[in-house]
Amino acid sequence: MNGVWLFLMIFGCVVALFNGNVDAMMSAVLDGAHDAVQLVISLAGMFCLWVGIEKLAEEAGLIEGLAKLSKPLLNFLFPYVRGHEKAMGAISASIISNVLGLSSQTPLGLRAMTEIKAIYGEREEGIQSMITLVVVNAAGFCMFPSSIIAMRAALGSKDPAVVAGPTAVAGLVATVAGLLAHRFFSNTGRPR
Amino acid sequence: MVFLAKIGVYAFPVVLLVVPMYAWFKGVRVYETFVKGAEEGFQIVLSILPYLVAIFVAISCLRGSGGLDLLSRALGVVLKPLGIPPDILPLLITRPISGSGALAVTGDLLKTYGPDSPMGLLASILQGATDTTFYVVTLYFGSVGVRKTRHALAACLIGDFFGFLTGFLIWRRLVF
Numbered sequence: 383m384n385g386v387w388l389f390l391m392i393f394g395c396v397v398a399l400f401n402g403n404v405d406a407m408m409s410a411v412l413d414g415a416h417d418a419v420q421l422v423i424s425l426a427g428m429f430c431l432w433v434g435i436e437k438l439a440e441e442a443g444l445i446e447g448l449a450k451l452s453k454p455l456l457n458f459l460f461p462y463v464r465g466h467e468k469a470m471g472a473i474s475a476s477i478i479s480n481v482l483g484l485s486s487q488t489p490l491g492l493r494a495m496t497e498i499k500a501i502y503g504e505r506e507e508g509i510q511s512m513i514t515l516v517v518v519n520a521a522g523f524c525m526f527p528s529s530i531i532a533m534r535a536a537l538g539s540k541d542p543a544v545v546a547g548p549t550a551v552a553g554l555v556a557t558v559a560g561l562l563a564h565r566f567f568s569n570t571g572r573p574r
Numbered sequence: 575m576v577f578l579a580k581i582g583v584y585a586f587p588v589v590l591l592v593v594p595m596y597a598w599f600k601g602v603r604v605y606e607t608f609v610k611g612a613e614e615g616f617q618i619v620l621s622i623l624p625y626l627v628a629i630f631v632a633i634s635c636l637r638g639s640g641g642l643d644l645l646s647r648a649l650g651v652v653l654k655p656l657g658i659p660p661d662i663l664p665l666l667i668t669r670p671i672s673g674s675g676a677l678a679v680t681g682d683l684l685k686t687y688g689p690d691s692p693m694g695l696l697a698s699i700l701q702g703a704t705d706t707t708f709y710v711v712t713l714y715f716g717s718v719g720v721r722k723t724r725h726a727l728a729a730c731l732i733g734d735f736f737g738f739l740t741g742f743l744i745w746r747r748l749v750f
Binding site for chain 1 (some may be wrong): 586590595597609610612619629632634636639641644662690700705711712715718720723729733734737741748
């Protein structure tokens with residue numbers, strides 16, 4: 383992340399100097415900082431709502447049930463989290479939100495990260511499990527890509543949902559490829 | 575298929591209805607518990623702000639300077655032999671780094687070519703194929719204060735690449 387961040391900044395600045403549009407770059411950068419704060423404010427309510435609901439589900443034992451249900455798959459994907467019901471349930475809830483395309487995917491994903499950290503801190507097993515969760519959720523395997531379907535419908539498509547099948551397959555391939563890459567990098571032990 | 579898309583819409587109210595009712599049935603003090611969770615949610619949001627500012631600033635720097643266009647032109651040269659239409663390239667670059675940016679590019683393509691045109695279909699498929707990688711990596715690791723993301727970004731981008739490739743191949747099957 384260090385290298386990428388530095389590259390984005392330096393490359394951007396160099397291009398701006400060459401193109402002579404430093405002004406445009408400067409205002410874009412300030413807008414970016416502003417947008418980040420704006421996004422956090424707009425996310426705050428949704429985060430409160432979903433983490434609140436998740437707490438209810440947890441106290442009622444629903445999260446534990448979810449952990450039991452998803453055990454076969456999650457034990458395989460998250461070997462280090464095996465047996466930690468709370469974290470397993472949180473991971474399961476976040477992945478289900480993702481697959482359904484619910485707005486709860488980010489809040490619950492971050493909650494799951496917190497649960498993993500609660501077990502391992504920043505130890506090896508924790509980081510490995512965190513990367514797995516990030517890879518799965520960034521690949522965004524989604525059965526109901528609601529935003530793109532809504533957009534297609536709004537623009538007068540005759541069959542807005544026709545893309546749901548292809549996006550699901552592509553998302554699944556992205557997930558598997560990402561996980562394989564994660565496995566590969568972990569084994570080669572690239573220092574970073 | 576439209577029915578499938580509807581499930582995503584109805585899952586939301588169903589969860590909001592079932593979870594609190596079930597919790598109440600189980601004897602949970604629902605209001606207090608919800609507020610406790612909401613407080614936790616608010617803490618999470620606050621903790622991601624610095625990370626979000628860092629990534630947004632870097633991406634805006636790249637976009638505002640015209641570096642993004644430069645990259646997409648460079649990618650065009652590389653991808654030309656594969657038969658990928660050049661108009662889709664900005665979407666390929668934007669998709670992993672900016673969610674709102676990608677949605678805007680897709681909206682543009684759908685309006686220009688029509689949502690059911692070959693280009694419209696390709697844009698829709700690629701838009702839905704993956705999530706915003708940079709945003710997810712930044713947020714997820716930021717929320718737990720882990721700065722060493724190691725190979726997370728690389729693994730995700732490899733995933734994105736294969737996701738796009740699959741989407742493209744399916745589209746070719748569908749259209750030609």
